[in-house]
Amino acid sequence: MTPAITPTVPERASTQGKKQHLLDLQEWSAEEVWALFETTDVMAQVMTRTIKKVPALQGFTVGTLFFENSTRTRLSFERAARAQSADVISFATGGSSMSKGESLKDTLRTIDALKADLYVVRHQAAGVPYQLTRWTDAAIVNAGDGRRAHPTQALLDTYTFRECSPGFDGFEGKKLTIVGDIAHSRVARSNLRLWTKLGAQVTLCGPSTLLPHELEQFPGVTRCFRLEEAVEGAHAVMALRLQLERMQKGLLPSLAEYQARYRLTPEVMALADAQALVMHPGPMNRDVEIDGELADSERSVVERQVANGVPVRMAVLYTLLVGRQ
Amino acid sequence: MRRTVLQNAHLIDHRGDHGKADLYLRDDVIEGIDLGGEVAQTIDVAGAVVTPAFIDLHAHLREPGQEVKEDLRSGLGAAVAGGYGTVVSMANTTPVVDEPGLVTEMLSKSEALGLARLRPAAALSRGLQGKQLTDFAALREAGAVMITDDGEPVKDAHLLRRACEYAAELGLVVQTHSEEPGLRQDGVMNEGLVSQRLGLPGNPVAAEAAMIYRDCEVAMLSGGRLHVAHVSSKRGLQVVEWFKAQGAPVTAEVTPHHLTLSDETLEGFDPVYKVAPPLRTHDDVAYLRNALIRGVIDAIGTDHAPHTQAEKERDLLEAPFGIANIEVTFPLLYSELVANGGLELSTLLDLLQGGPARVMGWQVPTLEATRAADLVVLDLETGRRVAPETFKSKAKQSPWTGQVLKGWPVMTFVRGKMVFEREVLSD
Amino acid sequence: MSLHVKATLMTEQEIGRALNRIAHEIIERNKGADNLALVGVHTRGVPIAERLAQLIHSFEGVMPPVGKLDITLYRDDLTEIALQPVVKKTEVPFDVHGLRIVLCDDVLFTGRTARAALDALIDMGRPAVIQLAVLVDRGHRELPIRADYVGKNVPTSAQEVVKVKLKDIDGENGVELLEVLP
Numbered sequence: 001m002t003p004a005i006t007p008t009v010p011e012r013a014s015t016q017g018k019k020q021h022l023l024d025l026q027e028w029s030a031e032e033v034w035a036l037f038e039t040t041d042v043m044a045q046v047m048t049r050t051i052k053k054v055p056a057l058q059g060f061t062v063g064t065l066f067f068e069n070s071t072r073t074r075l076s077f078e079r080a081a082r083a084q085s086a087d088v089i090s091f092a093t094g095g096s097s098m099s100k101g102e103s104l105k106d107t108l109r110t111i112d113a114l115k116a117d118l119y120v121v122r123h124q125a126a127g128v129p130y131q132l133t134r135w136t137d138a139a140i141v142n143a144g145d146g147r148r149a150h151p152t153q154a155l156l157d158t159y160t161f162r163e164c165s166p167g168f169d170g171f172e173g174k175k176l177t178i179v180g181d182i183a184h185s186r187v188a189r190s191n192l193r194l195w196t197k198l199g200a201q202v203t204l205c206g207p208s209t210l211l212p213h214e215l216e217q218f219p220g221v222t223r224c225f226r227l228e229e230a231v232e233g234a235h236a237v238m239a240l241r242l243q244l245e246r247m248q249k250g251l252l253p254s255l256a257e258y259q260a261r262y263r264l265t266p267e268v269m270a271l272a273d274a275q276a277l278v279m280h281p282g283p284m285n286r287d288v289e290i291d292g293e294l295a296d297s298e299r300s301v302v303e304r305q306v307a308n309g310v311p312v313r314m315a316v317l318y319t320l321l322v323g324r325q
Numbered sequence: 326m327r328r329t330v331l332q333n334a335h336l337i338d339h340r341g342d343h344g345k346a347d348l349y350l351r352d353d354v355i356e357g358i359d360l361g362g363e364v365a366q367t368i369d370v371a372g373a374v375v376t377p378a379f380i381d382l383h384a385h386l387r388e389p390g391q392e393v394k395e396d397l398r399s400g401l402g403a404a405v406a407g408g409y410g411t412v413v414s415m416a417n418t419t420p421v422v423d424e425p426g427l428v429t430e431m432l433s434k435s436e437a438l439g440l441a442r443l444r445p446a447a448a449l450s451r452g453l454q455g456k457q458l459t460d461f462a463a464l465r466e467a468g469a470v471m472i473t474d475d476g477e478p479v480k481d482a483h484l485l486r487r488a489c490e491y492a493a494e495l496g497l498v499v500q501t502h503s504e505e506p507g508l509r510q511d512g513v514m515n516e517g518l519v520s521q522r523l524g525l526p527g528n529p530v531a532a533e534a535a536m537i538y539r540d541c542e543v544a545m546l547s548g549g550r551l552h553v554a555h556v557s558s559k560r561g562l563q564v565v566e567w568f569k570a571q572g573a574p575v576t577a578e579v580t581p582h583h584l585t586l587s588d589e590t591l592e593g594f595d596p597v598y599k600v601a602p603p604l605r606t607h608d609d610v611a612y613l614r615n616a617l618i619r620g621v622i623d624a625i626g627t628d629h630a631p632h633t634q635a636e637k638e639r640d641l642l643e644a645p646f647g648i649a650n651i652e653v654t655f656p657l658l659y660s661e662l663v664a665n666g667g668l669e670l671s672t673l674l675d676l677l678q679g680g681p682a683r684v685m686g687w688q689v690p691t692l693e694a695t696r697a698a699d700l701v702v703l704d705l706e707t708g709r710r711v712a713p714e715t716f717k718s719k720a721k722q723s724p725w726t727g728q729v730l731k732g733w734p735v736m737t738f739v740r741g742k743m744v745f746e747r748e749v750l751s752d
Numbered sequence: 753m754s755l756h757v758k759a760t761l762m763t764e765q766e767i768g769r770a771l772n773r774i775a776h777e778i779i780e781r782n783k784g785a786d787n788l789a790l791v792g793v794h795t796r797g798v799p800i801a802e803r804l805a806q807l808i809h810s811f812e813g814v815m816p817p818v819g820k821l822d823i824t825l826y827r828d829d830l831t832e833i834a835l836q837p838v839v840k841k842t843e844v845p846f847d848v849h850g851l852r853i854v855l856c857d858d859v860l861f862t863g864r865t866a867r868a869a870l871d872a873l874i875d876m877g878r879p880a881v882i883q884l885a886v887l888v889d890r891g892h893r894e895l896p897i898r899a900d901y902v903g904k905n906v907p908t909s910a911q912e913v914v915k916v917k918l919k920d921i922d923g924e925n926g927v928e929l930l931e932v933l934p
Contacts, residue, residue, distance in 0.1 A: 018836070035838075038838075038839070039838075039839045041841060042822070042825070042839045042840065042841055042842070045841065045842060046825070049875065049876060050876075050877065051875040051876075053875070054825035054826065054872075054875070055825070055826055055828075055871070056824070056825040056826070056827075056830055057830070058830075058831070059830075059831040060831060084825070102635075103634075103635035103636070103638035103639055104638055104639050104640055105635075105638040106635065106638075123640060124640075124642065125640035125641050125642040125643065126523055126524040126525045126594070126641065127523065127525070127594030127640065127641050128594075128640045128641075130593070130594040131594050131595075131638075131640065145524070146524050146525065146642070147524035147525070147526075148523060148524025148525070149524065186524060189524055212521050214517060214518045214520075214521040214522075215521055217518055318825075318839070319836070322830045322833070322836045322837070323833055323834060323835055323836030
């Protein structure tokens with residue numbers, strides 16, 4: 001019998017190679033990511049000046065559309081927009097009062113009457129940024145959708161590695177280890193896509209309840225339950241925030257057991273490459289998933305990750321908006 | 326007395342292919358073949374297939390209470406447009422169909438409409454709460470033909486056991502929506518590589534297979550007739566097959582969407598593909614298709630589950646489960662499984678006619694004289710595009726939008742009356 | 753559509769002489785080379801700034817610092833254009849505050865690049881003076897901007913293209929007038 005028919009996926013990106021949206025990193029080639037890093041370098045330079053502002057996006061309007069609260073990410077995007085002189089409209093819908101009973105399409109149509117050129121979207125449900133592209137001509141930037149993707153986080157993580165890794169010579173042959181609740185993490189999903197795209201190997205580490213076996217089918221990805229083994233020889237180790245409510249859902253026996261097995265400590269980091277970086281996407285539960293001292297140590301680039309958020313997002317906005325018809 | 330003739334009809338029923346003939350109807354029954362004589366109405370069907378109208382054991386018609394999604398008029402209108410003459414409606418309405426008065430009301434309403442015949446299912450538990458049984462005997466008396474909490478699994482195995490026992494005594498079929506709640510969790514799609522890729526909460530095959538196993542054991546224990554609704558997976562169906570081999574009093578149905586779509590359709594994040602149980606993998610689809618040929622599936626049930634456009638334009642966590650399909654079921658399955666597959670037309674027809682009848686213990690419909698003149702005329706030749714905006718159903722969205730299909734019902738007769746005629750437009 | 757060379761506007765020697773003269777003028781106008789800095793506009797303004805700095809060094813014994821300026825983020829047409837310009841790094845490794853800055857570019861045309869460069873420079877600090885040096889002024893100004901130092905004034909039509917070639921970038925030195933052929 002013939003296999004099931006799968007309709008073609010609706011077009012999500014790109015006319016003539018120009019990127020229309022940043023939904024996830026699958027649609028971006030390694031070359032496009034490298035070009036984005038070069039633009040980020042320029043933006044980072046702007047952010048070191050006394051006047052941290054350029055007129056590049058004057059006349060463009062950026063809407064931040066946060067269905068799920070995230071003050072940090074929203075502020076970072078708004079700073080990135082304003083530093084390029086774009087106008088910013090913020091829709092912090094927070095809880096669900098706005099969306100209850102209203103279709104996503106109607107919500108967007110209402111907001112779209114305000115004519116933004118680009119929307120930065122955060123939503124608790126995977127796929128919402130994709131859905132929105134069907135109902136607006138504006139560019140869509142995914143600022144985190146459910147467990148699926150958080151592409152600007154992955155971009156700033158890789159950018160930080162490129163910036164901070166001593167004697168950086170590319171991602172080929174590098175090993176990134178991500179530790180924690182992989183199952184529920186969009187940061188892990190976007191990072192594993194991007195690091196492997198750039199040539200690195202990714203090792204995912206955590207208790208099996210938080211580490212879906214299917215992810216091992218992704219090229220360049222391995223799965224490992226022992227922290228020591230996962231960290232061995234790694235060039236970057238990223239600890240993920242542990243949502244403390246996971247215990248209630250029966251996914252973890254206790255915090256103590258998690259800490260004992262998976263907390264990133266200076267002792268474990270001694271097994272990594274001598275120049276390995278310690279990363280964390282924030283916000284940190286100090287001494288839960290990462291030893292407080294390690295988070296403040298020289299190996300830690302957590303502050304650089306935060307600082308690089310703005311220039312990376314500036315580059316994303318510039319890349320998507322300039323040259324858009 | 327009123328006589329009608331369907332001229333140049335290609336007559337097919339479960340007894341076989343009877344070739345070209347003129348089929349005579351008298352009032353609400355079939356009179357016979359090539360009889361001649363005076364008729365009030367002559368309809369030339371020009372060689373199209375004439376066969377008994379289909380029976381759907383599984384449709385959500387939403388009335389009472391959810392008329393914004395569908396009502397008896399639109400739902401039964403959609404049914405006849407899909408070639409169905411009889412529809413078993415599910416009880417998960419607002420209020421739930423758990424009282425005889427509601428059954429009576431629905432029956433009288435549907436008879437006044439004069440579309441497809443309505444055969445309501447009644448809830449297994451009051452308010453679908455899974456706690457207290459409904460009054461099976463009184464509900465049967467009122468006209469309910471099936472007992473089911475469909476939409477929800479019966480969480481309490483003890484309640485299901487008593488339901489099967491009681492229903493057996495009354496000669497009622499119990500139908501289950503078999504998904505183990507603890508394994509299903511908040512899953513919105515099949516759990517697997519695709520759900521991991523998409524970051525959507527998964528609902529594993531194990532939830533279905535484990536619950537089918539439990540439900541079948543309960544049926545064996547109680548001796549009741551159990552009909553497993555919408556089996557979606559290979560493992561789920563293998564459990565049914567295993568029980569059937571033991572002689573368990575179990576039947577099973579599959580849906581048109583589980584026979585044609587896989588979980589990869591969710592890659593475009595369109596909630597039109599969100600359905601419970603979820604669309605599975607290519608392997609599952611292939612296994613279900615093959616099972617049709619092997620004859621281990623008793624019936625095709627549509628699980629027609631209409632929702633409003635706005636509800637299907639929500640995000641994938643909030644959008645409701647369900648696919649509206651009753652109008653495209655035959656053309657879809659004919660085009661994909663018969664015209665381009667390896668399935669015999671007679672097998673497909675039986676899964677829509679004799680199969681459902683046997684599940685319910687009803688007489689298998691045929692074209693013999695004196696039998697009910699519930700008929701469908703099928704055009705197996707003309708390709709027509711699936712255009713949800715033309716649906717009789719209130720749900721104007723479809724996973725198959727734009728697909729060109731053959732095998733469209735062009736006329737449907739119920740009780741000898743033409744209740745549907747397709748506008749003769751093709752492309 | 754193709755471009756064809758209509759005339760040679762400047763030879764290698766003429767470019768050399770023009771830059772020589774501009775270097776002298778810069779020294780004269782600024783009363784020496786102290787407190788002076790040269791900033792070249794990407795792409796061909798950069799080697800011009802570097803050559804002028806060397807000439808000034810050879811005449812005065814003082815090497816003025818040289819910066820590179822990318823004006824992309826200051827363009828006034830970013831909302832309109834169809835092709836995205838590549839943003840390049842700005843490298844001005846000195847504090848512009850209080851300096852006498854000579855902005856260097858190859859061709860002065862509408863004046864929009866010079867306007868953008870002025871804004872970009874001012875966002876870096878507050879120079880004492882900003883002057884503009886160009887190898888070719890071809891007219892057709894759209895903004896009230898004029899150059900302080902000009903290698904050669906060339907009357908052109910709006911359809912013509914002035915192509916400056918510099919050894920560091922193009923492998924040879926010379927200025928050509930090109931014409932668009934349909």
